[in-house]
Amino acid sequence: MSELHRTVDSWLREGRPEPMSPAVREHLDGCAPCRAALAEVEEVGGWFPDPPELLGPESVEAVRFRLLAEARARRDQSPPPSEVSRASWPRVAAVAAAVVLVAGAAALVLRLMSGHQEARGEAAPLAVVRPAPGAVVRQLESPPHEVYRLVDGSASFSVRKLAAGQTLRVIVGEDLIVVRGTRFRLQARSGRLEAVEVSEGLVSLLLGDSRELRLAAGQTWRRDPIAVARRAVADHGEEGDGAGLDAERVTPATEEVTRPAVPRRTRRPRAPAVVDSPAVRGPGLDQAFHEAWGMLRSGDPRAAAARFDELLRRPDLGERRADVLFWSARAHQDAGQSSVARERLGDIVRSHPGAWHAAEARSALGEASAADGGTR
Amino acid sequence: MVMGEDVLRLRSRGQSAPPLSDEALARACAGGDPGAASALFDRFRGPVARTIYRLVGGGSDVEDLVQSTFLEVARGRSVWDDRASVLTWLLAIATNVVRHHRRATGRRLRLVSAMAWARAEERPAARPEARIELARAQKALADLGEELREAFVLCQLEGLSAREAAQVLGTSEAAVWVRVSKARKAIRAAVLGDEP
Numbered sequence: 131m132s133e134l135h136r137t138v139d140s141w142l143r144e145g146r147p148e149p150m151s152p153a154v155r156e157h158l159d160g161c162a163p164c165r166a167a168l169a170e171v172e173e174v175g176g177w178f179p180d181p182p183e184l185l186g187p188e189s190v191e192a193v194r195f196r197l198l199a200e201a202r203a204r205r206d207q208s209p210p211p212s213e214v215s216r217a218s219w220p221r222v223a224a225v226a227a228a229v230v231l232v233a234g235a236a237a238l239v240l241r242l243m244s245g246h247q248e249a250r251g252e253a254a255p256l257a258v259v260r261p262a263p264g265a266v267v268r269q270l271e272s273p274p275h276e277v278y279r280l281v282d283g284s285a286s287f288s289v290r291k292l293a294a295g296q297t298l299r300v301i302v303g304e305d306l307i308v309v310r311g312t313r314f315r316l317q318a319r320s321g322r323l324e325a326v327e328v329s330e331g332l333v334s335l336l337l338g339d340s341r342e343l344r345l346a347a348g349q350t351w352r353r354d355p356i357a358v359a360r361r362a363v364a365d366h367g368e369e370g371d372g373a374g375l376d377a378e379r380v381t382p383a384t385e386e387v388t389r390p391a392v393p394r395r396t397r398r399p400r401a402p403a404v405v406d407s408p409a410v411r412g413p414g415l416d417q418a419f420h421e422a423w424g425m426l427r428s429g430d431p432r433a434a435a436a437r438f439d440e441l442l443r444r445p446d447l448g449e450r451r452a453d454v455l456f457w458s459a460r461a462h463q464d465a466g467q468s469s470v471a472r473e474r475l476g477d478i479v480r481s482h483p484g485a486w487h488a489a490e491a492r493s494a495l496g497e498a499s500a501a502d503g504g505t506r
Numbered sequence: 507m508v509m510g511e512d513v514l515r516l517r518s519r520g521q522s523a524p525p526l527s528d529e530a531l532a533r534a535c536a537g538g539d540p541g542a543a544s545a546l547f548d549r550f551r552g553p554v555a556r557t558i559y560r561l562v563g564g565g566s567d568v569e570d571l572v573q574s575t576f577l578e579v580a581r582g583r584s585v586w587d588d589r590a591s592v593l594t595w596l597l598a599i600a601t602n603v604v605r606h607h608r609r610a611t612g613r614r615l616r617l618v619s620a621m622a623w624a625r626a627e628e629r630p631a632a633r634p635e636a637r638i639e640l641a642r643a644q645k646a647l648a649d650l651g652e653e654l655r656e657a658f659v660l661c662q663l664e665g666l667s668a669r670e671a672a673q674v675l676g677t678s679e680a681a682v683w684v685r686v687s688k689a690r691k692a693i694r695a696a697v698l699g700d701e702p
């Protein structure tokens with residue numbers, strides 16, 4: 131590389147600040163080696179175009195939510211007492227707990243506004259919350275990004291249509307519920323989410339173990355009943371108080387659906403990631419893979435599906451098997467063979483739960499079952 | 507905690523409250539403000555995600571690593587001091603997160619060669635060799651040593667000054683500049699087939 135002259139060199143070192151100073155411009159105009167050096171720098175930069183949007187809206191929301199929960203948890207480790215009681219209710223039910231509990235029957239509408247907000251004349255809350263007797267709900271943040279925490283018991287939320295820029299979330303332990311205009315009910319025990327029941331609209335459920343579920347109206351999610359029961363027994367034993375809420379009693383006998391989903395029909399097909407490891411790279415694998423993928427891109431999903439399926443029979447796929455399964459699913463889906471597509475996606479979730487596609491597969495599975503539900 | 511609500515409110519459009527400066531946000535984080543970390547995330551996730559993407563060569567880890575970066579902030583494990591800009595501070599966290607991740611997983615760098623090809627295909631009327639260049643450049647970046655790659659990504663691709671990159675990487679400005687030049691040379695050689 132040519133030796134750079136000092137003015138231009140410092141400008142490059144400073145990260146090429148704009149606008150270019152007259153001194154730099156003047157030197158460049160009169161100095162061919164510096165021009166050549168700059169051209170090289172620019173040429174190399176041109177080989178690395180900005181990547182497409184790296185975090186989709188769902189990811190952004192999940193991270194945002196997680197950060198909020200973490201920062202809250204950090205602050206709650208040394209809770210200022212006034213802060214805790216400000217957004218809580220007085221205790222009524224005889225539930226053994228050292229927290230402030232809810233007054234009033236289930237039908238009583240409680241608007242969770244703090245005095246502080248009222249004093250500043252803020253907008254009405256985005257949700258009307260009806261806690262069951264004994265439930266503990268706190269409002270952590272006010273509109274436009276309203277956040278509640280359900281500590282214990284069950285509570286119904288009725289959320290009005292959210293305007294652009296408004297969000298409503300409920301934190302239960304490590305789990306997060308993201309809400310669009312909707313009605314739903316949550317059940318928690320000792321800071322742990324046990325059930326979500328959606329009666330209207332759509333609710334995204336981001337579980338602490340990083341799973342994401344999307345629940346539509348009529349769907350109920352319930353944590354593994356064995357774990358719930360075990361925990362209930364443990365709680366009971368420790369506290370020696372039978373007045374706590376029973377998960378079985380509060381959760382209605384609706385059909386249980388655990389449907390992993392992040393449906394997004396309009397998402398552009400994402401290019402496959404490739405793990406470049408010699409161990410998983412059989413001869414011609416890359417080429418065959420790209421040929422199949424090229425068929426899909428050029429609008430021939432049937433041929434692509436056949437080619438991907440052919441690839442699936444290879445014994446040397448290694449980690450790439452998840453890639454191939456994913457694109458086979460995609461091809462079959464586009465070719466109208468959604469049952470095969472679902473099989474492939476199920477295979478990813480079962481056989482490659484750690485692959486980068488697993489989340490995508492779960493979301494696509496949700497999309498497929500949502501489509502089925504809508505048309506049949 | 508009036509601050510928390512103020513910070514949260516930043517995220518909604520059309521609010522009359524003047525936006526906090528980057529530095530004020532970072533200080534709010536240090537002070538344990540619950541909304542500040544997600545406000546920082548909203549403001550800086552673009553460059554942070556892009557830097558991580560380039561350091562790891564793409565793949566599914568990007569989202570996790572971005573989250574880990576901002577979790578360091580939310581948990582108060584890394585606190586901004588005014589020795590560096592807020593972006594420089596965040597990129598330093600991100601770089602460390604990527605290093606730890608790589609060491610923990612012992613994984614080879616993922617190559618997004620397929621993605622590079624796809625992007626090349628989407629460019630209309632691009633020279634046919636442009637596709638090859640893109641894929642080669644991705645591979646060359648992945649093949650660089652960690653130190654060269656970090657310096658190159660921060661200075662050449664993210665536009666940090668050598669001084670800022672030195673703050674991120676905990677080394678001297680001169681060392682950074684040497685690494686950037688070496689990296690650029692190696693990538694040019696790989697892409698254009700020059701002898702280095």
Ligand SMILES: [Zn+2]
Pocket residue numbers: 134135136138157161162163164165
């Ligand atoms: Zn010159």
